[in-house]
Amino acid sequence: MTQFGTYVNTARRSLQEHDRRYSLRQVAKRIGVEPGYLSKIERGQVAPPSEAATVRLAKELDQDPDVLLALGGKVSSDLQEVIRKRPRLFAQLIRELRDAPDHAVLRIVREVRDGDW
Amino acid sequence: MTQFGTYVNTARRSLQEHDRRYSLRQVAKRIGVEPGYLSKIERGQVAPPSEAATVRLAKELDQDPDVLLALGGKVSSDLQEVIRKRPRLFAQLIRELRDAPDHAVLRIVREVRDGDW
DNA sequence: GAAAGTGTGTAGTGTTTAGGAAACATGACG
């Protein structure tokens, strides 16, 4: 489960190369956590942070929040809310799509976006 | 948030009418919790139980686990896992479908089930 | 009228979550 830490560390260090405002300390300060805590996160010494902190971190590092949340073993609470409002419907849909190939899911996304209902 | 308790209590009492094996105590015993705890759950005196206990309770009362989980403010972890495996894809899909009417979502479910990819 | 079964109230428990505070070691800079 140190996937999360490695990912964050890599992303941050790649930004740090060109911009020294991306030191661990400065990033920690901007996202509102203690440096020691972020250090432990990057090194997988503690569990991934809360949803809120994860999202702040993702934005700070210019990463997709949903991806970083996933690495942290979480699912965005706004997605959960959508499911909880119509549990039968969405549970069925998601289970149906579990093994569908990416392009099939994407096709559906496009269909829906083009609003043909 | 006493939606959960009321729902459980109603479901159980309706079964209890015809079958006295559905007393609070016996149901509690079968799903593996203390009677006092189930009592508090039904009356909303404590937060809804864990996912595992919720699912056992739903099955015992012949209810849809996803619906009961939703009432408890949760989303089944197997659904979360599906999302976490392809976060960008599923996040996009679900957000796109947030305001879609039921019948539109259902149509998609049927399309997918009929496996036309 | 005892035994068994019903639901409820009070109190307390172990575990997990989500961090904070402060000190430490290292290297770069002026």
Place this chain on the structure above:
DNA sequence: CGTCATGTTTCCTAAACACTACACACTTTC
């Protein structure tokens, strides 16, 4: 050399989560 800034380590904790244990009062059953 002193002082920044960097990342790291150790120790600690407040709150939430998910329950258990047990005694109580009442009702039904035998």
